[in-house]
Amino acid sequence: MRKIKIGYQLDFRNPPASTISFRELYHQCLSQVQAAEAMGFDSIWLTEHHFTDDGYLPSMMPAAAAIAARTTRVTIGTFVLLAPFLHPLKLAEDVAFVDVLSGGRFRLGIGQGYRAEEFEGFGVARAERLGRTLETLEILKRAWTGERFSFDGKYFKFRDVRVLPRPVSRPYPELLWGAGAPKAIRRAANLDLSFACVGGHKEVGIYTEALKAAGKDPSNYSIVGNRAVYVAGSEEEAWRDTRDALMYQAELYGKWLSAAAGTTDQSKVLIRPDPERLRRTSVLGTAAEVRDKLNGILDATPFTELIVVTQLPGLDPAKARRSLDRFGNDVLPHLR
Secondary structure, X not given: OOOOEEEEEEOOOOOOOOOOOHHHHHHHHHHHHHHHHHHOOOEEEEOOOOOOOOOOOOOHXXXXXXHHHXXXXXXXXXXXXXXXXXXXXXXXXXXXXXXXXXXXXXXXXXXXXXXXXXXXXXXXXXHXXXXXXXXXHHHHHHHOOOOOEEEEOOOXXXXXXXXXXXXXXXXXXXXXXXXXXXXXXXXXXXXXXXXXXXXXXXXXXXXXXXXXXXXXXXXXXXXXXXXXEEEOOOHHHHHHHHHHHHHHHHHHHHHHHHHHOOOOOHXXXXXXXXXXXXXXXXXXXXXXXXXXXXXXXXXXXXXXXEEEEOOOOOOOHHHHHHHHHHHHHHOHHHOO
């Protein structure tokens, strides 16, 4: 039998045209978290960005703490936290706190970021993103020993510091590297990190081959990917409910990704506002149709964990909850 874990992802986005408050959206999202745990989901995942018109979750660690306080079993992960914008000692403290609060259920997925607006807003040079992230990883591992240490890097320097409490997880919470480009994916394997996959079969293949080339067993690592999933009475109803939210999301990502790639041609980027493509690549339909589509994805792509994204930006939380309930009752039991 396939060994697969199923997660649920939230970004707490509230587009300008929304008719509900952030407070109400947050309440509804946290209610979905508790429902997902009760249904048997294995994990909850958060994703972040900054300086957006829809309030895309900017504060992952407070959100993770809120989820830790409302759950008892699910792991809580970041898909992914943008490391260049945080001081590594502060990040080490925050992660340790959430890991202790949750009883060792925290997982830290790290990314380098790519949006120029974010680097400009935080006063960090985009050219420094890899170096800062690599130093952050080294500092985190040393900080989580609970022992005093000093560090003399290119970007961070400090002497005789100690971070307490230590995380409950030993030797520290699971670390995942978020990447989509081949070179960055191979770096995840070389750094001995699990993989927060931006992509699918091709990207997973690059990662597993890099692990094998380094003499590592892929079964010892998490390979986590996500998909937009919506369960309704029909595929047409599912598309009707989600179309505007999917297009809104794709338009923003298309703009961000093409700008990062130095082009205005959005046809070259992974996520773009193409309705036919979105309808085809999203997992929409009846419970039976969603089961079949997800089983096909999992047969073709050896994820160890699949994250379901249902609370799309601007989607009525009541509709998202209805889809979540249908998924938990009629799809989830058939995926394992």
